[in-house]
Every structure is written in structure tokens, then in C-alpha cells.
Amino acid sequence: MHNNADSIDLEDPAQSGVYLVTDEDLHTVAAAGHAPGTCLRQVHLQGCADRDSAITVLQRALAMPAGGEPRWDALGENLLDLSWLPAQGYLLLLDGARDLRETSPGDFTQLLDVLDEAAASWANAHIPFFAFVAVPEEPAAATEDAEIFALRGEYVELNQLLKLVGICDSGGAGKALVASGAVEVDGHTELRKTCKIRAGQRVRVGGREINVEAEDPAPSP
Numbered sequence: 001m002h003n004n005a006d007s008i009d010l011e012d013p014a015q016s017g018v019y020l021v022t023d024e025d026l027h028t029v030a031a032a033g034h035a036p037g038t039c040l041r042q043v044h045l046q047g048c049a050d051r052d053s054a055i056t057v058l059q060r061a062l063a064m065p066a067g068g069e070p071r072w073d074a075l076g077e078n079l080l081d082l083s084w085l086p087a088q089g090y091l092l093l094l095d096g097a098r099d100l101r102e103t104s105p106g107d108f109t110q111l112l113d114v115l116d117e118a119a120a121s122w123a124n125a126h127i128p129f130f131a132f133v134a135v136p137e138e139p140a141a142a143t144e145d146a147e148i149f150a151l152r153g154e155y156v157e158l159n160q161l162l163k164l165v166g167i168c169d170s171g172g173a174g175k176a177l178v179a180s181g182a183v184e185v186d187g188h189t190e191l192r193k194t195c196k197i198r199a200g201q202r203v204r205v206g207g208r209e210i211n212v213e214a215e216d217p218a219p220s221p
Contacts, residue, residue, distance in 0.1 A: 010091060010130060011035050016123040017193065018115045018131045018172075020180040026093055026134040037088030038128075046096030049103040054111055061092075072110050079118035089128035097133050105169065113172030133176070147208065150215040155196035158183065158203070161212070167205055182206070 009015055010029075021029075034040060043061040048054040055070035062085065064078045082090065092115070101108040115131040122129035149156075149165060156164070159174030162183070168174040175193040177183060183190050184204040185197065197203060199214040 008130070010038070011089065011128060013123045013126050013128045016119040016129045017179045018112050018119060018133060018176040020135050020176050020182075021132050022136075023095065023134045026095055026132055029091070029132055030093055034091060035089060038091055039082075039085050039087035039089070040091045041093070043092055043094040044096055045094055045100055048096070048100045050100075051104070051107045051110070054100055054107060072114055076114045076117060079114065080121050087127075090122065090130070091128075092131040093134075094131060095134045097135050101135060109169040109173045112176045113170055116172040116175050145209075146202070146211045149210050149212050151197075151199050151212050152215050155198045156212070157194040158185070158190060158197055159193050161197055161203060161210070162205070165208075165210055167208065177205070 008019070010032075030040075030042070041061050043058055045054060045057060048057055051072065052070045055072070055075050058064075058075060059066075059070070059078075062078070062082070064075075065084065068074055097108065100111070112133070115133075119129045119131065147165065149161065157171075158178055159168075159171045162168045162174035162177060163171050168177055178191060178193045181189055181191065182205055185195070186202055187204075197212055199212055201212050203210045203212065
């Protein structure tokens with residue numbers, strides 16, 4: 001479920017996003033040379049089991065202005081600002097995310113969503129923003145029979161499809177999974193998080209395969 005980190009251009013705002021990687025990949029990114037003016041921050045999430053602890057660690061790592069209770073919306077607003085850390089690009093390396101993902105999966109998903117929103121906003125401003133989140137390798141699932149997804153309308157965005165079939169808890173988590181390189185469309189790795197999936201296409205994640213088919217029209221009365 002992990003992305004090959006060395007294939008990402010950290011100077012390209014268009015590739016900004018949240019990437020799920022291995023600990024080894026995280027070390028590779030940390031050791032690599034980075035563009036002048038890049039703000040690099042290491043965020044240690046070991047022991048963070050809920051929203052409050054995770055936000056507190058992020059606030060400290062990014063030297064965010066103090067004040068108020070730890071809240072996702074406040075964290076998101078600060079990540080969209082970062083005026084106290086002016087830079088030509090931002091690179092966040094989050095390790096030890098296992099505890100948060102296992103003890104509070106909802107908070108883990110919310111964290112990914114907040115980071116993804118920040119990445120999209122900075123990318124629109126033509127400033128690279130990357131968040132690499134290290135999670136443990138998962139054993140490959142056994143191949144199962146293909147599932148059928150009944151498509152309503154012309155297409156469904158890939159990250160939303162992953163949410164609708166229950167692979168991810170949210171569209172933001174779906175984007176992170178796609179960015180990790182774990183998703184194949186028609187037999188090829190797909191890294192476009194919101195690419196349009198139409199009837200007749202096949203999506204595979206680990207041992208799950210989803211065949212997208214047009215929904216049968218409702219019978220005439």
C-alpha cells in the first residue's frame with residue numbers, strides 16, 4: 001500500500017499531497033537533498049492515541065501559535081496559513097502513526113483529510129506541500145472474486161469510489177491511498193487521486209478487485 005517515495009518530485013506543486021509510506025521510505029526522503037527554501041519538519045506521532053495528542057504534537061513540530069483547545073478546524077486553519085514559517089515549499093515527515101491509526105482510526109482519517117486540504121490549497125498557490133505518513137506494511141490480502149460497483153451517472157472519482165466500497169473511511173483517506181501507489185486501474189498503477197472512473201473499468205487494491213458497471217435503469221412504470 002506504499003508509494004515509491006523517490007519517484008516524487010518534491011519541487012512540483014502539482015504532486016503535492018499526502019503519501020502513505022514505509023519507515024524506510026520516510027528515512028529516504030529525510031536523507032535526500034531538498035530544494036533551498038524548503039521547510040522540513042519531522043513529526044513524531046509515537047504514543048499519540050487520539051485527536052488531542054496528535055494535534056498537540058503537530059502544533060509543537062510546526063511552532064504553531066499557542067492558544068485554544070486542540071481542534072481539527074484550528075489545525076487546518078494554521079496549516080493553510082503558516083505565515084510564521086515562510087518558505088518556498090513544505091515537507092512534513094510523520095512517523096509513528098501506527099498508534100493513532102489503530103486506537104483512533106477516525107482521528108487518523110481526519111488527520112489525513114486536514115493534511116490533504118492543506119496540500120491542495122498550497123498547490124493552488126504554486127507552493128509544494130508534502131506530508132509523508134509512515135505506516136507499517138500490511139500483509140497482502142488473498143485474492144477474492146471481483147466485486148461489482150453499480151455506477152450512477154457518467155463517472156465516479158477514484159478516491160470517492162474507494163470510500164463508497166468501504167476501502168477507505170473518507171475521500172481524503174482515499175486520496176492518500178491512491179498517492180501511495182497501492183491502487184491499480186485496468187492493470188496499471190494510478191496516481192491521479194480524483195481520476196474519473198467510468199463503466200467498464202477495473203480497480204484493484206491489494207486483494208480486492210472492483211468492476212465498475214453501469215447501473216441498470218429503473219424499469220418503466
